[in-house]
Amino acid sequence: MIPIAKPYLNQEDAQAAYDVIMSGWITQGPRVQEFEEKFAAYTGAKHAVAVSNCTTGLHLAMIVAGIGSGDEVICPSMSYIATANSIMYVGAKPVFAEVHPETYNLDVADAEQRITSKTKAILLVHQIGMPADIDAFRALCDKHNLVLIEDAACAAGSSYKGKKIGSHSDLVCFSFHPRKVISTGDGGMVTTNNEAFSERMKLLRQHGMSVNAGARHGATKIIFEDHLEVAYNYRMTDIQAAVGIKQLEKLDWIVEERRTIAKRYLTELADIACIRLPKEESGYFTNWQSFSIYIKPEAPLSRNELMQALLDNGVASRRGVMTSHRETAYKDYCKGLSLPQTEDACDRSIIIPLFVPMSSEDITAVIQMLRSLLFS
Numbered sequence: 001m002i003p004i005a006k007p008y009l010n011q012e013d014a015q016a017a018y019d020v021i022m023s024g025w026i027t028q029g030p031r032v033q034e035f036e037e038k039f040a041a042y043t044g045a046k047h048a049v050a051v052s053n054c055t056t057g058l059h060l061a062m063i064v065a066g067i068g069s070g071d072e073v074i075c076p077s078m079s080y081i082a083t084a085n086s087i088m089y090v091g092a093k094p095v096f097a098e099v100h101p102e103t104y105n106l107d108v109a110d111a112e113q114r115i116t117s118k119t120k121a122i123l124l125v126h127q128i129g130m131p132a133d134i135d136a137f138r139a140l141c142d143k144h145n146l147v148l149i150e151d152a153a154c155a156a157g158s159s160y161k162g163k164k165i166g167s168h169s170d171l172v173c174f175s176f177h178p179r180k181v182i183s184t185g186d187g188g189m190v191t192t193n194n195e196a197f198s199e200r201m202k203l204l205r206q207h208g209m210s211v212n213a214g215a216r217h218g219a220t221k222i223i224f225e226d227h228l229e230v231a232y233n234y235r236m237t238d239i240q241a242a243v244g245i246k247q248l249e250k251l252d253w254i255v256e257e258r259r260t261i262a263k264r265y266l267t268e269l270a271d272i273a274c275i276r277l278p279k280e281e282s283g284y285f286t287n288w289q290s291f292s293i294y295i296k297p298e299a300p301l302s303r304n305e306l307m308q309a310l311l312d313n314g315v316a317s318r319r320g321v322m323t324s325h326r327e328t329a330y331k332d333y334c335k336g337l338s339l340p341q342t343e344d345a346c347d348r349s350i351i352i353p354l355f356v357p358m359s360s361e362d363i364t365a366v367i368q369m370l371r372s373l374l375f376s
């Protein structure tokens, strides 16, 4: 069986976790700070704030951006459901906009049409690692006085116009779930150039505590902490951070390996007329967190038949990115909402295996299987 994905973890990552455990300081501490500094340097952002996962990072981003009850935030329905949920957490309303049929990234014109007097922000998603057109959304946000927030859960190691994702705007949220390109088990990071945002997120992730644990332990005089506001426990542990530091050192190599595999798919599946392959336009550099193909209506098999046939032949696949507005949690909220482009993209696409290391034989097997099923 060829799996859909696998995290790339090795002995070095395990050793890093071991060392932290043996040190006796296992939750947020020196390793978290080191991971933040290294992640900020890697992306080119001034600050990085480590959190328990990307969803909690998005929640903090909403809070520091000042989004609250009654506000509207435009985002794609086609995304992992956490994107929309993070807007709900602060009492605001996700307003789902359409995606572009070829990149699955948010459609600028459609997003603009949905702006009202209540719109406060746009939550952009870099779909399965492919950067969205940040400049176009920046211009739209400036024109309408909106905050731009990036859900870069899948986009660590991707670049837009020559700069790493994480450096372009003030609230960029990353995930280190095992399904992403690098992993800490669970984990997340928010990058920002805004020092006030960084400080407030650091407060909010740790119960609003005025003195951090490191300062308390290092103090020679007794200190009592105060809790400045009702906040959260969204900490990353030092065990996770130590793994993250080692993963980050490998990130560019992992991305290069993924790009080599994707290049074979793009070349060796190019002549199958009944599918549409993803496109990486100039100025866009994807980490290929996932590789999605669109099955056109004229294909000899339906999307689901193709997925079953692949499974029968030992190749795992997944449906493309989900739609949030058709999930039970959003059914009532979205009653009557129709997003034809989004629904078609979700219903007709599949994600095929791509992981590191993936043997040349496995890559060939996936290609051969798709060719034999789709050319018949």
Ligand SMILES: *Cc1c(COP(=O)(O)O)cnc(C)c1O
Pocket: 053, 054, 055, 056, 079, 080, 082, 083, 125, 151, 153, 154, 174, 175, 176, 177, 187, 188
């Ligand atoms: C994975 C993912 C998330 C959630 O990340 P967690 O770290 O699991 O909370 C949010 N948004 C998108 C687009 C994702 O792919």
